[in-house]
Amino acid sequence: MRILVVTAVPAERDAVLGGGAVPGVDVVAAGVGPAAAAAATATALARTPYDLVVSAGIGGGFHPTAPVGSLVVANRIVAADLGAETADGFVPVRELGFGTNAFDVDSALADRAAEAARGVLGDVAVTVGTVLTVSTVTGSAARAAELTRRHPQAAAEAMEGFGVATAADAAQVPCCELRTISNPVGPRDRDAWRIPDALRTLGVAAAAILPVLSAVSALSAPSTRSAPSAPSEERA
Template sequence: MELQAEEGLLTTSAVPRVLVATAVPAERDAVARTFPGTTGQVVAVGVGPARAAACVATALTGAARDGRPFTLVVSAGIGGGFAPGAPVGSLVVADEITAADLGAETADGFLPVTELGFGTITHRCPAALVRDAAAATGARPGTVLTVSTVTGTAARAAALRARHPRALAEAMEGFGVAEAAAAHGVPVLELRAVSNPVGPRDRAAWRIGEALDALADGFGKLAPVLEGWTSHDRHDR
């Protein structure tokens, strides 16, 4: 909370405090180019959902202990885009963050953990925030998949799209970030800049620099949205 003076009286107002979690320092630095430190904190948490979950949970616990809790967690970085909906250089904002490979392989195909009778595979992002983020940044809203093994074949890309027809992008940390945020009762958002198509690995076709620039530009436009996100909006989940 922040104390404000108004007509000689002290009042309190909720101040958004955002934790932005990227996988690697290059993504962290791209976000930090345009995202003001006064709004929150940007940290590189490592690669993969387990590492991301552990680091984000630690940061959330420490902030709460110090009396400066985060009000939103954002998973951010570059990732693969599903053609034609998310071309290289575009931005994707998640309305759902889904673990694509959490489950079991069977003779009849893949079964998500939810169909085995336990767990969860999807976290939904606040609808109003997704709308505002998409409007401000030009990002396409849709499902962002979290994978522990990056897709490298056309067959796997097709299988993922068949199971998740609204998927626009895949990355490796979002679901872990969302799990940690949910455990602390904090809403989550995910923003990805597309560096390559999901499918056969063709490193010559990757546009990492272009995607990092798009990420920085996107966060410059997203920052005012996050700063103006009200307490009422935070409960629109």
């Protein structure tokens, strides 16, 4: 089975590769944001037949669900700012009738990935939950609170997952997302960032998770399914 791992930047790519080569796994740095991630993923899938796509990297964690230093395995990938602002609040693109704003991750992939990570990360917390994709990183407590209100199951925030999942869905290839937490979602405080630690955790986690995901994909590789908003994540 062949796996494509898509990161945003070379530092994340190198962290994944630093955990040791896994046969049949290719890792690419796509660039920052959902558009770059979707384009790079679609290009790679057009050139090579892959059985699984993994969006991987560091991201922000929602307190207290995903503390700094922890790992989040997505069971749902949501484009948190894809939609329209109205007088009544934010309306996701799905409710506007223009496609989807969320993809559910195959539960077997998410559960096996989390189990594999827990086996090597020791006391590092591993959370299975929603990962939000945003085009603008959250920089205020008010914005963090708004996202938490709209997406109560949100564990992490990043910028590429939904783009990767969109390309994978178009190619009918399953997709999942892994995020190690370098900072809390909220006011930007560089002194609180732990990027080197998050990259090290990403490498350790990837080295354990990728072989397990390869085995799961060999058993079952359903298409990534576009998902309607969960009841708790409906219109704000």
